[in-house]
Amino acid sequence: MAQWQEVQSLANAYLEQVHQLYAGAALPMVVRQCLAAWIENQNWRQAAEPLSSHARMLFHSLLALLGEHLGSPGLGGEDFMLKHNLRKACRDLQAEFEECPENFANLVANLLQEERRILRLGQAGTQGKATPAPSTPPESDREQQIQRRLAEFHVALQEAERAFRHLDDLQEAFDFCYKVHYLPGEDRTSDPQYAQQVQALEAKLQILDRQRWEVLAQIQQLLGRSETLRDFLLQELEAWRERQQHACLGAPVDTRLRPLETWFTELGQGLFQLLQLLRALGDLQRKVTYERDPLKAETPLLERRLQELLTYLLKSAFVVEQQPNMPNACKRPLVLRTASKFSARARLLVRLHDRNHRMEAKIHIDRDPPKIKGFRKFNILTSSSKTLLAGDNPQDGLVCDFQYLTLKEQKDSRSGKGSKGTGEGPLAVTEELHLITFTLAYAYCGLELELETSTLPFVIISNNNQLSSAWASILWFNMLSSNPKEQHFFSSPLPAPWPRLAEVLSWQFESVAERGLSKEHLLMLAEKLFGSKPSPESTVAWPKFSKDSASGFSFWAWLDGILGLLQEHLKQLWKDGLILGFVSRKQEKKLLKGKRTGTFLIRFSESILGGVTCTWVEHPETGPPAFRAVVPYTAAELASLALPDIIRDYQLLVEENIPENPLQFLYPNTARDEAFGPYYSQRQEGNLMEQKKYLNRRLIRVSSRQANESWQTEEELVAATENLEMLQLQPSGLGTQQPGGLAPLQPGGSGTMQVMAVSPGMLQPGGSGMLQPGPHGLEPSQQPQVGSGVSEMLQPGARDLEPQPVGPGGSGPLQPAARDAGMPQPVLGPVEPVLVPNGLETLPPELRDLELVPGSPDMQELLRSLAEGLEPGSGMLETLEAAELMPDVLEAVDRGLEGLGPRLESSAALLDPCDPFLPQPEDTALPTVTSLFTATDIPSLHIDANDFQ
């Protein structure tokens, strides 16, 4: 906007200053207003210099323009007053300045300068008041400074260009006079007129010389200011780099490049413009030069300084926008797998280029490989060069985008690795750091440069199981190394200061499950690492973090196991803060001690990888409070039953006692259902057609208390509905389990139902995750009867009681196919077939401890009566367990048996309403029924029940 217009839009307080400015000025405001644009476009400052003919010319131009204005028809009668004022102004000006137009030029220059000062004040004032624009994020001070300086830079540049044009005019005028009047060949020393002309010529040269110095001084000034601006931009870029590095580690930071790109481009543009100006100055000097011509000495100097500045700016402006990253890498960039695709992108923040110049970008891997023994060498399989196309859309910027890259190890690259090992051994694969370097052949305005930039170091793995430790390396490097090209880093990795490590670990949780680690969490982790409270100076060594595995796994492996568990199964609970998570045993007791019986908390297991468990407190009538913890659940179990559902249905089987859920209140004091209600899965109902055939099942978790009350057992039973001729039960933790393998089911004979404990995951030989025997806090290491897993309870499908066999008719033993069909990798222990004849007396003791599950008193009473009333021989009901089978498992079984296709809607898992033995309490059955009606158009519960009665 033109200056005068801006001045007029100032706030009143500042307008008052403008009025005062013009009140005493010899230039009436009416003239300023009338010729606003013209006045602003002239270089009054230069004209004001003594001996300048420029002032006279401007003065007369002004009078002429005013004359034109007065004579123009546009000014109608209504502007009579205006016309009058203008005419008067014209006369006054002429009278006052005719003899000394320089004074007039000086006056105008000062007025304009003063206007600009008021304008700055005014605009700063309004910005200060009216900035809070809600839509745009608040700019930092530094951002505002940069914007302001960029604007100032452009104004100064325009002034320099104006000064240059003036110089050009002066030079042309001088040149003309020189050619016309200066005649050195002839001897005209006697001619007084000639002497006069030569004198005038000398005066003109004086002016020219001064103008040359003037332009140079302006450019010096401009360069000085642009150096400050450059420093500002580089500081911002450095801050961005740091943010990007943190973002790679999962920190929630802003890594947008757009503001930087805009600033770099604006400054680059300005500097290139200045370069052109300097070159034009050089041209002027070639046309006219003289002794001690400042342009001759100073221009090359300025050009070198400017080129150095531009080169530095451009080199800094070439950045890796996107670090190497495999798709689907779960927010873990910088870990690449051989033969897998990855992408990386570099950007030149100065969005200027020569359209006629072909800009070629190349990538190189490990251009300067470190001299590390056995350092693997890789080739980039896909094309490693690319022509940078200037997108039609200038908004796209100058981007070198390399997608679908793959790496392949050079065959002989590892020769010597491990062999003839003298001195330092080679680095582990996951500690080997590699770099990709981008290069770009840049040319613009005659400046040709080879730009280059490197990615952050990355780790190349060949197998997914290296991912976790590779990521640990990436964390460690980016947390500690100040040199992004330090490929030797892991030859002697620095220890991590605890506060720094704590922050980075917290980011891991934040990026996986949107909630970082609290102070208490970090304290627990620190105590785990240091054995005591950390001091701010505490450091963790790299081997301690990633390698030491006294407990079978390193600290990082343990933490990463938990991250994996969170990611897969517990995201929401963690995010909502329901998982206390990192609580030491000691702390756990301290927390729970004062709480009422049934208060529990959820924490991560410290003894098994990726395990979560609940600990609750009981206050016996005598003695100290007891703390019980259930064997940790791992991803395998949680895949079949979500943690909130486990908590909801968890049962503790106590001898001669009603099974009960000991988990009543979430620490500190929230009723279980209140805390977890929103997370319970709907008890899904299924196809009634199927239900005619089967009783419904529900999977729950139970623990049984051994007769000796030593809290050693947790059993997880799978119960399936079938005839009860045979019942096989196996406590799962018998130590014979083979991690990772699927033990074949032993044939149970036809018509045999097997109840087996499914114990997914690996049980540590140490019997980890067991219930603790009391307050000693020691985990018993040999407790063969302890197991963990899913308990699938048998539905009372007793043939003798039922007119109709319920369940998969004539089903044989569970087939491994059942697992194939969808069991989430449970490890089936070798089933010890415990044949359960019809007589109750043969029931294994473990089974006697089993109690029926659904919490309804009816059911329990029924079952108790059954258990009590059973006579030898009457053998109808050995174990009647009604449970909602875990849908997946049930389905798997079903599918395995019947070859049903896996379909979600068929995963019926609710208390079978058809079963007369099952309770139909309001709270469970009724909603089921209603939902049944709505969900499917199938006969009501009522009808089903009739079928059985």
Add this chain to the structure above:
Amino acid sequence: TGAIGLYNIGQSCCLNSLLQVFLMNIHFTGILRRITVPPRAVQKRKNVPYQMLLLLEEMQCSKQKAVSPVDLAHCLSVYKVKLFVQHDAAQLFLTLWNLIKRQMKNPELAGKLSDLYTICVQEQVACQKCLFETKRNSSMLTLPLPVLDANSHMLKTLEDCLQCFFHPEELTDQNMCFCEQCGRKTPFLQSMKLVHLPQTLTIHLKRFCFEKSAHIHKLSHYLPFPQDLDFNAILTENQCQADDNEKAAWQYELFAVVAHSGSTNCGHYCAYIRSLTECKWYCFNDSEVCQVSWDDVKCTYGHSNLHWGQTAYLLIYMKKHPQ
């Protein structure tokens, strides 16, 4: 504004920068204004203080953005300060100052000028064998600070440079001196103690080094200097020879920076000066003057990768509490 530029009248950027530093210093102009005007025109033309005063008056009366120091330049050329020649700012400062002082006829004023700029130190050499000490008081106009330490490593801050400057030096081997008491050449310890600091303290950063060849090159590395400088925090008790009263006054703040850009044989000077009346920074590039911020001054810290940019060469600190 009170800041007026000076036209470059032919490689006069160095002179211009120094003149601005002199004339923006109100303590200096306070003395300058009291000089006696030489009676005759010829004397007037040849009198440096008088020509400076004229220039000062011209600058203060000027409505122009800059004035030309041409008369002063001619006056100086009488004393072999040539125009159209690249000067070294530190050298030219000494030359100018000495000319001004010498031509101040009033001894009281000359004394005041000395007081305003003179640093007093005590040089000591001590024989390491017999511990015989020789002390000598001397005064200087600038503290010529090295920017490299004894092992040619770059010093990191101005404070480091000061510490290095006042660090005692052992004179051994071929540097041994003759001890009168021992009657032979012995190793000596040479040290310097600070006795007095003036109101206007000029620090000269020796940003150049002589390599093996005769070629001098500029050291442009990063060397930050503070706005506030407290000598008591920098020097140890041993490095001072002053009473508490004197030491209490060793609190300085930065007043001006004379910065150089380019290489040793061709370059440009400009001056960053903090107006003592307005407390605002200005940058003087010959005829161009603009108000700047501390960030712009910080730009003269230097940069190891940029050899043509501006780097601080002279630092002028001003006592915070004039005595």
